[in-house]
Amino acid sequence: MEKTLPKIEIIEKYCKGCHICVEFCPKDVLEMKGFYASVKNLEACIKCMQCELRCPDFAIKVITE
Amino acid sequence: MAFDYDKWIRPGKLPHIWCPGCGHGIVMKGLIRAMDSLNLKKEETAVVSGIGCASRLPGYIDCCTLHTAHGRAAAFATGVKMAKPEMNVILVGGDGDGTAIGGNHFIHACRRNINMTYIIMNNYIYGMTGGQFSPCTPTGHKASTTPYGNPDPGFDIAKLAIGAGATFVARGTAFHANQIDKLIAEAIQHKGFSVVEILDDCPTTYGRRNKYKSVIEMMNRLKEVAVPVKAAEKMTAEQLQGKILTGVLYKDETKPEYTAEYAKVIERAQAAK
Ligand SMILES: Cc1ncc(C[n+]2csc(CCOP(=O)(O)OP(=O)(O)O)c2C)c(N)n1
Numbered sequence: 001m002e003k004t005l006p007k008i009e010i011i012e013k014y015c016k017g018c019h020i021c022v023e024f025c026p027k028d029v030l031e032m033k034g035f036y037a038s039v040k041n042l043e044a045c046i047k048c049m050q051c052e053l054r055c056p057d058f059a060i061k062v063i064t065e
Numbered sequence: 066m067a068f069d070y071d072k073w074i075r076p077g078k079l080p081h082i083w084c085p086g087c088g089h090g091i092v093m094k095g096l097i098r099a100m101d102s103l104n105l106k107k108e109e110t111a112v113v114s115g116i117g118c119a120s121r122l123p124g125y126i127d128c129c130t131l132h133t134a135h136g137r138a139a140a141f142a143t144g145v146k147m148a149k150p151e152m153n154v155i156l157v158g159g160d161g162d163g164t165a166i167g168g169n170h171f172i173h174a175c176r177r178n179i180n181m182t183y184i185i186m187n188n189y190i191y192g193m194t195g196g197q198f199s200p201c202t203p204t205g206h207k208a209s210t211t212p213y214g215n216p217d218p219g220f221d222i223a224k225l226a227i228g229a230g231a232t233f234v235a236r237g238t239a240f241h242a243n244q245i246d247k248l249i250a251e252a253i254q255h256k257g258f259s260v261v262e263i264l265d266d267c268p269t270t271y272g273r274r275n276k277y278k279s280v281i282e283m284m285n286r287l288k289e290v291a292v293p294v295k296a297a298e299k300m301t302a303e304q305l306q307g308k309i310l311t312g313v314l315y316k317d318e319t320k321p322e323y324t325a326e327y328a329k330v331i332e333r334a335q336a337a338k
């Protein structure tokens with residue numbers, strides 16, 4: 001079965017560059033790019049939602065399906 | 066699927082004012098998920114606060130909200146609940162607001178066992194005003210007003226609440242984000258005064274002074290100190306040294322609830338006419 005990838009949306013208007021999503025992603029999917037969080041390796045995402053859950057700023061959404 | 070926070074946020078209010086990495090946003094998200102999971106109606110739900118960074122929370126939430134005077138959330142919330150006992154009344158605020166200037170209101174709300182939920186975001190400091198020590202700042206820690214280390218012992222909010230008469234007391238942390246909504250939802254469902262302490266982080270005024278290099282270090286400390294109550298049962302006193310218990314710490318469903326008792330007073334008074 002082919003793995004379906006989520007869409008990870010980072011709302012730069014809300015992101016405060018705190019690193020929390022990057023640091024606590026278990027699969028190293030995210031990185032800081034300049035001030036903001038950004039997707040580095042979507043292929044590795046396991047849709048655990050940790051990044052969305054932990055972001056204090058409502059700035060990251062993991063959209064599945 | 067991504068959780069739809071937008072339906073609980075007042076349009077145009079984001080980004081919020083909290084600093085990068087401040088845990089208050091994580092707690093607010095937990096509260097929103099809890100309210101959503103219980104299908105609370107916005108017009109039947111009031112979120113009430115005092116003053117402080119944590120107390121800014123109601124400004125963002127799309128339901129009935131009150132942002133009141135420093136330390137007085139419990140007094141205003143009690144007024145709302147007494148006037149409209151059918152409402153879900155949720156108090157939010159910081160450790161300074163709730164245990165310093167508002168300490169008296171806090172213990173008396175506990176004592177009455179009035180059916181409300183109090184979420185107290187404990188970042189061990191007065192964040193908003195630049196990092197003065199609070200009654201929750203641990204001994205030896207630094208604040209702008211204790212540059213050589215705090216000589217005072219800090220309050221244990223949970224023990225204080227239990228001692229004062231609260232009938233549901235829980236503790237979570239900003240690191241354990243997926244537990245926050247569950248603790249709050251259980252607290253809201255409890256019929257009586259429920260207290261949920263969330264150990265929080267203030268990187269700006271507390272972390273900096275106490276040698277935390279980053280928000281991540283503060284989050285990792287919360288991860289390390291927290292021990293779920295169930296796990297603690299199997300641990301020795303030595304293993305529990307320096308740890309903080311999390312989860313539901315206390316629950317008593319037998320004590321009379323205040324608005325129900327007060328309704329009886331009204332009945333007696335009317336019968337005596
Ligand atoms: C009557 C009164 N006294 C003092 C203040 C100043 N003041 C504003 S917020 C605050 C402390 C807030 O600390 P806490 O409740 O822990 O919230 P945090 O900012 O840490 O989230 C103080 C002392 C005030 N606003 N009103």
Ligand code: SF4
Nearest residue numbers: 025045046048049051
């Ligand atoms: S959903 Fe999980 S794996 Fe995917 S980016 Fe977020 S934290 Fe990483």
Ligand code: SF4
Nearest residue numbers: 015016018019021055
């Ligand atoms: S956790 Fe949120 S605010 Fe922090 S860097 Fe990631 S997207 Fe930005």
Ligand code: SF4
Nearest residue numbers: 083084087118192267
């Ligand atoms: S000063 Fe501290 S408590 Fe206030 S918003 Fe900044 S990090 Fe949060």
Ligand SMILES: [Mg+2]
Nearest residue numbers: 159160190192
């Ligand atoms: Mg505080």
